[in-house]
Amino acid sequence: MSLLTVGSVAFDAIETPFGKTDKIIGGAGTYISISSSFFKKPVNVVAVVGDDFPEEYIKTLENQGVNTDGLQVKEGEKTFFWAGKYHNDMNSRDTLVTELNVLEHFDPVVPANYQDAQYVMLGNLSPQVQSTVIERLENRPKLVVMDTMNFWMDIAWDDLMKTISMVDVLSVNDEEARQLSKEYSLRKAAKKIMAMGPKYLIIKKGEHGALLFHEDKIFSAPALPLEEVFDPTGAGDTFAGGFIGYLAKTDDISFDNMKKAVIYGSAMASFCVEKFGTERLLEMTEADLEARVKEFEELTVF
Amino acid sequence: MSLLTVGSVAFDAIETPFGKTDKIIGGAGTYISISSSFFKKPVNVVAVVGDDFPEEYIKTLENQGVNTDGLQVKEGEKTFFWAGKYHNDMNSRDTLVTELNVLEHFDPVVPANYQDAQYVMLGNLSPQVQSTVIERLENRPKLVVMDTMNFWMDIAWDDLMKTISMVDVLSVNDEEARQLSKEYSLRKAAKKIMAMGPKYLIIKKGEHGALLFHEDKIFSAPALPLEEVFDPTGAGDTFAGGFIGYLAKTDDISFDNMKKAVIYGSAMASFCVEKFGTERLLEMTEADLEARVKEFEELTVF
Numbered sequence: 001m002s003l004l005t006v007g008s009v010a011f012d013a014i015e016t017p018f019g020k021t022d023k024i025i026g027g028a029g030t031y032i033s034i035s036s037s038f039f040k041k042p043v044n045v046v047a048v049v050g051d052d053f054p055e056e057y058i059k060t061l062e063n064q065g066v067n068t069d070g071l072q073v074k075e076g077e078k079t080f081f082w083a084g085k086y087h088n089d090m091n092s093r094d095t096l097v098t099e100l101n102v103l104e105h106f107d108p109v110v111p112a113n114y115q116d117a118q119y120v121m122l123g124n125l126s127p128q129v130q131s132t133v134i135e136r137l138e139n140r141p142k143l144v145v146m147d148t149m150n151f152w153m154d155i156a157w158d159d160l161m162k163t164i165s166m167v168d169v170l171s172v173n174d175e176e177a178r179q180l181s182k183e184y185s186l187r188k189a190a191k192k193i194m195a196m197g198p199k200y201l202i203i204k205k206g207e208h209g210a211l212l213f214h215e216d217k218i219f220s221a222p223a224l225p226l227e228e229v230f231d232p233t234g235a236g237d238t239f240a241g242g243f244i245g246y247l248a249k250t251d252d253i254s255f256d257n258m259k260k261a262v263i264y265g266s267a268m269a270s271f272c273v274e275k276f277g278t279e280r281l282l283e284m285t286e287a288d289l290e291a292r293v294k295e296f297e298e299l300t301v302f
Numbered sequence: 303m304s305l306l307t308v309g310s311v312a313f314d315a316i317e318t319p320f321g322k323t324d325k326i327i328g329g330a331g332t333y334i335s336i337s338s339s340f341f342k343k344p345v346n347v348v349a350v351v352g353d354d355f356p357e358e359y360i361k362t363l364e365n366q367g368v369n370t371d372g373l374q375v376k377e378g379e380k381t382f383f384w385a386g387k388y389h390n391d392m393n394s395r396d397t398l399v400t401e402l403n404v405l406e407h408f409d410p411v412v413p414a415n416y417q418d419a420q421y422v423m424l425g426n427l428s429p430q431v432q433s434t435v436i437e438r439l440e441n442r443p444k445l446v447v448m449d450t451m452n453f454w455m456d457i458a459w460d461d462l463m464k465t466i467s468m469v470d471v472l473s474v475n476d477e478e479a480r481q482l483s484k485e486y487s488l489r490k491a492a493k494k495i496m497a498m499g500p501k502y503l504i505i506k507k508g509e510h511g512a513l514l515f516h517e518d519k520i521f522s523a524p525a526l527p528l529e530e531v532f533d534p535t536g537a538g539d540t541f542a543g544g545f546i547g548y549l550a551k552t553d554d555i556s557f558d559n560m561k562k563a564v565i566y567g568s569a570m571a572s573f574c575v576e577k578f579g580t581e582r583l584l585e586m587t588e589a590d591l592e593a594r595v596k597e598f599e600e601l602t603v604f
Contacts, residue, residue, distance in 0.1 A: 089486055184391055186509075187527040207488075208510035211527060220524035220601045225489040225513060259604040299522045300602045302561040 002116045003248040004141070005032045006046040006108060006133050007123025007237065009053070009061075009071065013083035013097070014276060016090065016231050024277045025057045027080060028123035028147070031234035033066045034281050035241025035268045036121065038289065039249040041065030044114045046133060048102045050078040060282070069111045077102045090229045091206065110136040118142040119248035121240055124149050127156055127163035134166050143253050145169040146198075147240050150176050165197035169258075171240055173204045186211060187218070200258065202243070204236055212255075212262050219259045222299050224270045224292070231276045235269040238281065242268030267292040304418045305550040306443070307334045308348040308410060308435050309425025309539065311355070311363075311373065315385035315399070316578060318392065318533050326579045327359045329382060330425035330449065333536035335368045336583050337543025337570045338423065340591065341551040343367030346416045348435060350404045352380040362584070371413045379404045392531045393508065412438040421550035423542055424448040429458055429465035436468050445555050447471040448500075449542050452478050467499035470555075473542055475506045488513060489520070502560065504545070506538055514557075514564050521561045524601050526572045526594070533578045537571040540583065544570030569594040 007029025014021045029047040037043045044067045051073060058068055083097035106129055120141045122130040130146060146167040152160045153176065164170055170193060174186060180196075181189035190201050190213040201213040205223075212219040242265035243258075250257055267289060274280045309331025316323045331349040339345045346369045353375060360370055385399035408431055422443045424432040432448060448469040454462045455478065466472055472495060476488060482498075483491035492503050492515040503515040507525075514521040544567035545560075552559055569591060576582045 185527075185529055185531070187529050190527075205510065208507065209522075209524075218527055218601055219604065220511075220527070221604075222511075222522035222524070222602075225487075225492075225520055225522070227487055227489050229487070256604075263604055297604075299520055300524075300604075302521065302523075302558075302565055302602075 001118045001248060001251050002042070002044060002114070003036060003040045003119045003121075003244065004044045004046065004110075004114050004117035005029060005036060005121040005123060005241070005244070006130065007032050007121075007125060008080050008103060009045070009047040009049050010080040010082060012233060012277060013081075014231055014233050015085040017086070017088055018230055019276070021276050023081065025060065026082065026233065026277060028125070028234075028237040030061070030278060031237035031272070031281075032121055032123050032241035032244070033061060034064050034278055035238040035272075036245030036248070037065040038242070038268065038286070039245030039264070040119075042067040043245075044070060044117065046070040046108050046110060046114070048072040048074060048106050048108075049080075050102050051075050053079045064282070070109060070114055072109060074102045084233070086232065090232055108133050108136070115139070118251075119244055120144045121244040122146040122163075122167065123237060123240065127152050127159040131159070131163040131166060143168050143244075143247060145171060145240065145244050147171045147236070148176070150179055153179050161196065167198050169200040169202065170198040171202040171204065171236075171243075173206070173236070177201075177203045202262065204239065210239070210262055210266060212258060214255050214258070217255055219255075219262065221259075221262045221266050222296065223266060224295060224299065226270065226273065229273045232273050233277065235272050238272040239265040239269040241265070263293060263296050264289075267296060303420045303550060303553050304344070304346060304416070305338060305342045305421045305423075305546065306346045306348065306412075306416050306419035307331060307338060307423040307425060307543070307546070308432070309334050309423075309427060310382050310405060311347070311349040311351050312382040312384060314535060314579060315383075316533055316535050317387040319388070319390055320532055321578070323578050325383070327362065328384065328535065328579060330427070330536075330539040332363070332580065333539035333574065333583070334423055334425045334543035334546070335363060336366050336580055337540040337574075338547030338550070339367040340544070340570065340588070341547030341566070342421075344369040345547075346372060346419065348372040348410045348412060348416070350374040350376060350408050350410075351382075352404050353377050355381045366584070372411060372416055374411060376404045386535070388534065392534055410435050410438070417441070420444040420553075421546055422446045423546040424465075424469065425539060425542065426451050429454050429461040433461070433465040433468055445470050445546075445549060447473060447542065447546050449473045449538070450478070452481055455481050463498065469500050471502040471504065472500040473504040473506065473538075473545075475508070475538070479503075479505045504564065506541065508534075508537075512541070512564055512568060514560060516557050516560070519557055521557075521564060523561070523564045523568050524598065525568060526597060526601065528572065528575065531575045534575050535579065537574050540574040541567040541571040543567070565595060565598050566591075569598060
């Protein structure tokens with residue numbers, strides 16, 4: 001029942017009202033891997049970095065139980081770099097720098113020892129790269145989850161439609177669900193998007209939680225109201241990592257278990273935003289997680 | 303255990319992407335009264351209209367179990383009138399007309415047969431009128447709930463602070479909670495607002511549900527994802543009416559029962575938006591309500 005994740009492993013430079021960082025480890029693949037490693041080890045990661053990527057960062061991933069056999073290190077090339085600045089409300093941000101670097105011609109390699117993948121998380125990347133990963137698996141995994149963004153809706157619609165049609169669960173935010181479906185009502189949007197292929201749809205709503213759709217069923221997960229959001233970077237990816245990690249660990253893809261996976265993903269995301277970058281995820285414990293999940297229960301039981 | 307509500311009884315003219323109405327019955331007091339009458343009769347209403355207000359509309363309220371002894375009809379004056387137009391997303395609207403008319407010098411009268419009020423819902427009105435109603439009750443009710451709006455924060459801060467300090471539960475939306483507390487985090491905002499007097503705070507988040515705060519406890523109620531929102535007018539007031547009505551019916555103001563009251567209020571609001579004005583509220587049945595509350599349960603249980 002092995003777990004495969006693909007996504008960017010990158011440098012981020014983050015500025016929030018609380019401070020700023022130099023180049024730190026970031027990227028969807030990083031957050032997904034660290035988050036899912038809480039539930040299932042190893043996490044077999046497919047990604048690419050340049051030769052400027054510190055060995056120490058790779059060690060950080062490996063110490064969490066991430067298998068980096070599928071992490072290509074490109075000699076003479078530079079790692080993907082993103083810099084952003086959050087506004088005071090922490091709900092919106094400006095992108096200051098995007099240097100694709102090694103991501104521009106990323107040709108994902110799936111090592112032989114990843115071929116038993118049963119649970120696959122396709123982090124936000126070009127839909128063409130995402131579909132290539134599926135195509136390079138000899139057997140269809142039990143569950144393929146895909147995260148994507150408005151960016152690909154704007155510039156790679158046909159590739160996106162193809163990849164969406166190949167996956168079991170799609171994860172987008174509310175604005176992206178509306179853009180993808182051309183429907184304002186999320187319930188109508190969900191119907192249209194599930195007709196594109198995915199049997200399940202997750203709509204992330206940030207501080208308002210998340211919705212899980214399947215056939216005529218809906219689950220609404222709250223977000224924990226936090227005293228302070230310190231740095232939202234990676235929260236969506238951390239959510240995705242917790243979601244796939246919980247499913248891989250329990251090996252149960254019923255709707256009822258997916259609800260739990262959404263809660264575990266939400267709990268992981270609530271830690272992520274408490275410090276800069278991956279810092280809080282790397283120090284949190286399983287006891288922290290279970291206590292947080294209990295808070296989610298208390299928040300919703302009536 | 304009688305129930306008293308105060309709020310505007312008014313004419314509304316509403317335009318949405320689905321159509322428009324002539325002057326129809328509206329106003330916070332109307333929605334609160336109709337909604338709470340589902341749970342507890344009579345609803346003793348305190349309000350004022352002009353002599354242009356049709357007898358037929360007063361009959362509509364009375365047929366629902368609303369006691370109109372406290373509804374003043376001002377000869378030679380005109381009823382409060384609001385006209386608004388919703389944008390395509392139904393989440394924002396332009397106010398086209400606001401004619402205060404009888405509301406400008408509203409001096410609320412509390413009839414003798416209302417003096418046993420145990421549950422009081424102060425609908426959105428000038429905070430000075432709201433506090434006058436409390437002051438005109440000989441005994442302190444068991445529970446006083448207050449709804450207000452950003453408008454009063456802008457023009458009547460001192461009156462607002464006074465009235466807020468007199469109530470048990472305050473109900474505002476998320477933007478208003480932020481304006482009132484000068485805090486962006488709703489958890490921090492809630493702490494500050496409860497320090498102003500109310501032991502309980504409800505933060506309404508529209509399509510994202512509602513939060514109930516008390517001491518260190520939080521309850522997060524989802525909103526039902528609807529296929530179509532036809533007309534959002536009165537949804538917040540209908541929520542408030544369901545909330546106070548459920549509490550008055552069950553006569554239990556524990557935090558656990560307030561959670562249920564928030565769900566019943568949310569369920570009532572979900573009907574309100576399905577047709578223009580009060581139309582859906584006037585035709586719905588108790589069986590409809592119980593089925594809807596069950597949908598809320600299914601939405602959140604994990």
